[in-house]
Amino acid sequence: MIKDNKEKKTRGRLTLPSEENFYDETIEMLERLGADAIRDSDGTHLPDDLKGLEGVDTYTAYFPARGHNEFAKEVPFEWSRYYLMSSFVTATSEQTSIAFSEDYYPEQIQADYDYDPKEWWEVIDRTTGEVVAPSDWEIDKENDVVTIKSVPFHEYSVTFLAYGVWDPVHMYNYITNDWKNVDKDIPYDVRYPKSSEYVERGLEEFLKENPKTDVVRFTTFFYQFSLIFNKHGLEKHVDWFGYTNSISPEAMIAFEKEYGYKLRPEDIVDQGYYNSTFRVPSKEFLDYIDFQSRFVAQKAKKLVDLCHKYGKKAIMFLGDHWIGTEPYGKYFKEIGLDGVVGSVGDGVTLRLISDIDVPMTEGRFLPYFFPDTFYEGNDPSIEAKDNWVKARRALLRKPLDRIGYGGYLSLAYKFPDFIDYITEVADEFRDIYGKISAGKPHTSATVAILNSWGKMRTWAPYIVAHGKWYKLSYSYIGIMEALSGMDVDVKFINFDDVKNGLDPSIDVIINAGDAYTSFSGGEAFSDPEVLSNIRKFVYEGGGFIGIGEPSAYQANGRFFQLADVLGLDKEIGYSQSNNKYHTTQEESHFITEDLIEDLDFGEMTPNVYSISEDTKIIEFSNHEVHMATNDYGKGRSFYMAGLPYSTQNTRILKRAISYVAHKEDDLKKYYADDLRLEVAAYPEIGKYCVINNSLEEVSSLVYDKDGKASKVSLPGGGIIWFEG
């Protein structure tokens, strides 16, 4: 039995990992941190005596589509498949051979010859875009080589169907942790009959055999996001939204039945871009997502129902085999999950989890208790603090229901200062949760992020591999991070939402991204209805914020199709002959009143210029506009060349929203002059708090709901609550 730690006021809402041969210390830690759940990990097992402790739930990871090699080896035809593309090969004669799989890792990828390649593969002339007739190529199955009747100096690629013979996350963990004597997990595909039957039977056996498990943590369901290794065993292609490992001829046959047309391999391979989330999605790919999501939801529901039948809760890990479960998609709710757990690296990833419509959300906080952080001489609290202040501001907008940690508890145990710190975090979390879960936080505006994906990819824009830095993303993902903890409501809308009539609750539309990506929108901006609806929205008083290359689509004399709204366009060479006189910066501007350091636009956007003497230029350098506002009818726009995350850019975005929404008079309510501080208010409970997002002590004037100022001092990372 776990006793409450006397010094602590609160208990619960916390999950800790544990492992074998660590009983006494686990009990001590559970008490000290006030944890009420304990879990295993991929690679650790909970001993039986740690399961079923009173007041402590037991989470057990369950892998429906891998980790059952005895079964998998019986059904080689049902192993998971990929559509993969060879490299492009330039023909230098009339016959060209392509060793199509040579760039892949043979322990992960094996060509599938069980389905007739002539029917299921595609050889494409990548110089013309045309499919090569199956009669014009031959396969040498022994050597995995396709030989093509080619046109000299055209490029060719082979799209082949492949078995994934080693689960890539298992492979990653295996290699990273240098496991020995571990059988390599073979993934199988529930689209096929035996596997479909087995995932239910296997789960039922597991449920029977694990009476002490309270919560089944599915990791995840059936289809791994794209994670493909190269010939050296290094990551070759990593896409958190990649559907390439969810495909199979069985699925394609079913798709044709439901949708009335045949998918091509190219609909999956997509010229080698594999329908990256940065691609404006094709109709075929959107149909395919819909199709797979519905299928996964139906099948996953059966597993969840089984858990319930055995009196257990079912939660899902947001990651790994999560393809088909887009949690903001149409079918997710039908699965009937009791909760979702996921990794929290910042505010965006917290909101990605906490906004999911399920009874319980849980965030796994960083750092993992792994040797790469927990080694002698290192202070793991540093990463933990940084992580906490980034996550906390998002938490104050929409709390997770639980938090937790992962890795080896025995390792963290050797760092008492770290344990002290996360004890504080746990208490602070429970304190916040206790206060704010009752009521909706104060909201100063409603902001809509407009891109090709809309609601379906809520909090997901600009993500490539979850949690990693990308050169073409960081200047945009800062917008998401800034918004994740800002006192605004955030909606995610697509171009159909614009065409079908904008939600009247929206104060400000944000369109941000590189030209021709799904995030700026590309061809959507050639649609007169999209353009005129946005113009009307702004003209009648709405706000528009463009970052990077908003509304970019070269046509009709414009690069930015909303140049009139922005008061700006981008010079791409064609109009250099037109003199550009409007280059004078405003002496000061409402949006940049609080700055404490140099402006940072990240990757920048070159060659943006003002098209009108009325455009208010906030920053002009290197012969370019990087920040500006424009009045448009009763509405306003704001432009910024890029917005990497920083407390300063967060403040710029907050002020910009206030400005374009014509809410400047309300800015200094629930507000702190020093941009390192933020205020989160809960009118329904009559409280607000001030948080310090920096690690230094800050003193600042802070304004209450009526704009009344008082001096507040907060230590680094501090939080303080007020009535009012």
Place this chain on the structure above:
Amino acid sequence: MIKDNKEKKTRGRLTLPSEENFYDETIEMLERLGADAIRDSDGTHLPDDLKGLEGVDTYTAYFPARGHNEFAKEVPFEWSRYYLMSSFVTATSEQTSIAFSEDYYPEQIQADYDYDPKEWWEVIDRTTGEVVAPSDWEIDKENDVVTIKSVPFHEYSVTFLAYGVWDPVHMYNYITNDWKNVDKDIPYDVRYPKSSEYVERGLEEFLKENPKTDVVRFTTFFYQFSLIFNKHGLEKHVDWFGYTNSISPEAMIAFEKEYGYKLRPEDIVDQGYYNSTFRVPSKEFLDYIDFQSRFVAQKAKKLVDLCHKYGKKAIMFLGDHWIGTEPYGKYFKEIGLDGVVGSVGDGVTLRLISDIDVPMTEGRFLPYFFPDTFYEGNDPSIEAKDNWVKARRALLRKPLDRIGYGGYLSLAYKFPDFIDYITEVADEFRDIYGKISAGKPHTSATVAILNSWGKMRTWAPYIVAHGKWYKLSYSYIGIMEALSGMDVDVKFINFDDVKNGLDPSIDVIINAGDAYTSFSGGEAFSDPEVLSNIRKFVYEGGGFIGIGEPSAYQANGRFFQLADVLGLDKEIGYSQSNNKYHTTQEESHFITEDLIEDLDFGEMTPNVYSISEDTKIIEFSNHEVHMATNDYGKGRSFYMAGLPYSTQNTRILKRAISYVAHKEDDLKKYYADDLRLEVAAYPEIGKYCVINNSLEEVSSLVYDKDGKASKVSLPGGGIIWFEG
């Protein structure tokens, strides 16, 4: 009579300006500099006693299409016309009024209501690209306002036919020099009968009245390049290649007769880009250039013939009303000119003139003898020296036949040090000319610049307004400047030349420019024949150099369509999921062996990455490749992110050409180790010279034709000749 200056060895090939009340000093200057021609300018007149000096030719400027206001005022219907576009105006209701000419300068531009606007104007919905039916708009001619039946929140523009009532160059000179009591030159259009007749009659009168004129300097012929002023009288649109002032209904009617289809106003206005030279030219525009060039050539020939009839030479100024006389076009030669004179600001502008196929080319050197340079305390020699070292290296490839100066001789006269310097220049020029005009210079390779324009715009790529710096041009025009004085033959080819079979003399193809401009080529790279012909050329041993965004056209999984040749592509977001491992710089490379300062890529090109482990990366920073080479069959490619002009970038380009052409073994023949020196050789006369392009003294090993090195020291700007 002009005596030879005893101290000088040479005389001739030099034109000086003069003016009234400056007789004695003019004679002194003619002698001192060894000038053999004298000329007037726009705004100065030669007094009679300076005309007809023995041994000194008299040049007289003649303006066929302006400067004859007495005639012009008789034919208001024949004044020159423009097609101009209003600003885009966003409709906010179902009726939208556009004051179409309000952004223009009323003293230059007047709406033409003589032709029925309903027939000759276009109102365009710039949101859909569709033309608004003439029945859906009305004109208020009194106020120059068009009122349109509009779709709310679509943008509209009005393309209107306008009279140009003041010649824009005259206007520029008038305003710049603050002229008083000067009648404003009205331009008229020789497409119309009375003007057509008058330009011949007027010229004949002039020829009769000016017996002492030896050379008629046409400035120029009939159609001014686009030079349009805004409502404040400032330049609004300046395009040295702009045809918008060459248009008229008369021309359009004639065009339809010849070409069998009707031009639209939009074919000229081109969404407001006015067919800038950066636009990939449409078929209609190319037809129109052809049409106007033929017309101008035929008419100009008549004027030239008249000059000849009166025993005078006829030369043309390359500028002002030069539209229709593209000197590398099909019809230029037919005009029968005796020469072309133009302004020389650097090597490119020198070659633009000196390569024209006419009996005599003359370059007007900088600085002009104007008060903006010739004021007390300033040393005009500095600009003169800089100009001379840039021009000289080009001169050594293809000499001008004459040089000259412009402005007020009386002003230059007050700067004796400057006079000394240009005396040296004149002697050096005559010395060089005397030596090298006999034989072709040594050539190490033949380089072809590939773009949409080809031969027609020889030495003209990237020019907006002649001689001005442009942000999107300078990183490319450096290529032209470097080549203008390099020991290579330069050809200019277009995509038809690629398709029709590449000239076998070409060693290296250069494709350089921003994506989707005429200089990289845009859609031309969607043509499989273009791609495969270039690939074949390189594969079989040719060289390919790409600068900026070569072969850029997003299709079939590539942004750079020649990614296979370059070993590089540009990430525009779609393939961020594909890991990019090839980021290691070579330790050293043949191309960068001589560097003396940091690399300079100008505007850069972001996000270029290596697609292969075989690509040799020469410079990698900010997560991008900026310089690389790649082997492709027997051929090679070189990539650079941008190449603004510098002596170092010139050396880089020279070594890159040598490298991709597999001529490394010949590099150190006629070569200097120090990149500030260059060698120009003339095997036919058994001489070579070494020039110092810097203004500092330089000592370096210099290699003769056999690669034998010897030490050479040269003062700043120096030149030294050797036998061999």
